[in-house]
Amino acid sequence: MDAREESVVLPAEQGFLQDQSTCDATRDTLTSDSSVLNTQTSQSLKVYLRVRPFSKTELASNESQDCVTIENSDIVALRAPKDSSAMRNCERGIGQSVHKFTFTRIFGEDTTQAEFFEGTMKDLVVSFASGQNGLVFTYGVTNAGKTFTIQGSPKDGGILPRSLDVVFDHIRGRQYVKMNLKPYLGNDVMKLDHAQVKHEEAMKASLLSSLKEDGAKTALSSGNLQSMASENDTAADQGGSDQNQFSAWVSFFEIYNECVYDLLDQFSASKNQKRPTLKICDDQLGTSYVKDLKWFNISSTEEACKILQIGNKNRSLASTKMNQQSSRSHSIFTIRLLKLSHGDDPSVLGVSEMSLCDLAGSERCNKTQTVGDRLKEAGNINNSLLILGKCIAALKQGQNPKKASYVPFRESKLTRLFQPFFCGKGKACMIVNINQCASTYDETLHVMKFSAVAKQVVQTIQPQSFDFMSPRIVGKDGKVITDIEANVSMEDLLSEDEDEEVDISILSAEDLLRKIEELKEKLVSERQGKLVLEMQIRKEMGEAMYQQMVYLDETWSKRFEDFRETTEEQLENRLEMYKKAIKNHAYRHAVEELETDYVPLDEFQAEQEKVEARDQRIEELEIMLGLHKRLADGDGSSPDSTSVALDALTKRCQEKDKVIIGLRVQIQNIRDEADLKERRLTEENDMLKQHLKIKEQEIRGLQSLAERAIQLEASVTELRAQLDDSRKLVSTMDAGEPKPKKGLFSSIKNSMNVTPKKSKIVEKPEEPSVLTRKRALLARK
């Protein structure tokens, strides 16, 4: 598959820093970038690929089989190794052995952490510092380098500590050190009183002290960026000219087996205690956030990295077969930056948020030989990644207005939290991590295909900057102190938010009571509305049923008519066939008879001539006989001549007798022949009778078919009667008298159970003619 996709290159993307000049360039961009953010932009989701180098063990176990080839800065080719399923499939003629994928940018195994940060995160951190929200998530199989990319090693930090460095570099000298303004809900800020501030400070001190035993040596840092930050101390001076102040807060949580756990919750961190799970709620703007999540104020990258280390200790790590330090959960580290006005009691000008999500490995269960808890984990990991994939596919599909489909964001905790970013809350970017091992080729290919789809998602980013979005500030009781829109009351905002998981803890007791009353009233009006809706639905269902019945009626009538026509046609055809067969038989028989009795013409004429000659001779003889008689009676003729004549006559008579005998023999022969023919005819007649009997049986079968057709006709008539009853029922429902308590389906059921009243059956005018025709046809047959 070639996943090449030309992404829209927006102005913000054009200036990748190819060299390693870092903070100066970043800061310059920071000062000029806020104007860009005030317009809505659309861009393809940025998807970066990072290929990790082989470990020594991998090289020793022949994992290096040239599976991954980086062709240029944005195209990578994957070649299936010989033992992979992809290669087996290719040999069977399914799929290809080489796949090419395009990414926003590809980073090879030699890429340093600094290079990777420069090439991927610059835009996002710049936007974040200017007030825009951002999300970065890493995706890949286990052991592909996701955690390494985000967190890095103690000596060489990943994108997280490096981003923090840039942010702190940006706000240096403008940090608001008090902790009395704290992130609250999705995008708001809570103003803490003195006691609360003390509590905050104690909590932070306690958290940080928990890492003291391990010492600073394990703490992560951005490594070389540290020095760069100090080199750029002039930033403080620059910032000083800006009257605004900034306050930075962090949180760290994980989604493990579809439960959200606070990784900075010290009490739950103790071994024997069951960790409390946190809920995901929607704020008044419909943005999802983790309720009761702990936020800690940070004043430097070091503090943030220590907090990250503490959270890491609580993270659900388990050793899988593929990675000894495998993350079994999705972990999300979030930084919130509050932009405040100048002075001791500043007002909040804006809040921006940047989340870095280290997704759990996307390996499949069989590969890692997972069992028990590990199998359950893998199931949950795969499920949430599957839903992420579904969301990304649906978002991609949704870009075509004709194919827009439901995006199942709410089907997993992870996608619920990602939803705002895919719906314009801020910039999102995906980092795909792969290793080059032959044994994980199939999984890697799967990851790449997922990324190819993700790269086609176009993000619409709402205009955002600190100046653009002012948050609400609430007091310690959760009541709004200041609001962006003065004409929008708390009640208005809350009444907009009727989601099933609304966070009601932000209301005071009086507000709650008032809210309950309002809700009661709302419930009554909702119920009324529901009744009306139910009636409407009933009516619609009735109409739908009626339409269905009409359709059924039409379909069955048509089918019956077709059946009747076909049967009639078949019967008529058969009848014609039998008639033809009988005619043919009679004709053949007559021809056979003719052939038997046929006498050639010349023979016949010869016979005729013979007969004529005989007749003539007989006449002559009769004349002579008469002459002789006259002579004998005294005509004076001599007795000798008479006796001669007599002799001659006798002779002639004898000859005639012989002829007569011959003729008799002939007659006898003819009679014998006639008898023979008669016998043959009788036999043939018997055979014909047998044949006729068979045909009669077939006709009887056809008659029973016709009777079945008549029965079907009768059942259609009965269905029509039922249809009439349903029509009446529907018209009764239309006329009113709703029975809301009975329920929709019981009413449908009743309408279906109505016994058809025979008296009401009205046959259509053409039915008798059909029956009459059929009967006439059968009678005819």
Ligand SMILES: Nc1ncnc2c1ncn2[C@@H]1O[C@H](COP(=O)(O)OP(=O)(O)OP(=O)(O)O)[C@@H](O)[C@H]1O
């Ligand atoms: N670019 C890299 N250069 C050097 N080593 C790396 C690189 N990427 C990852 N590694 C090493 O590879 C190993 C696995 O990396 P990592 O733990 O970050 O993987 P992962 O994808 O987060 O795994 P999991 O999903 O199981 O947590 C680690 O030992 C890490 O140090």
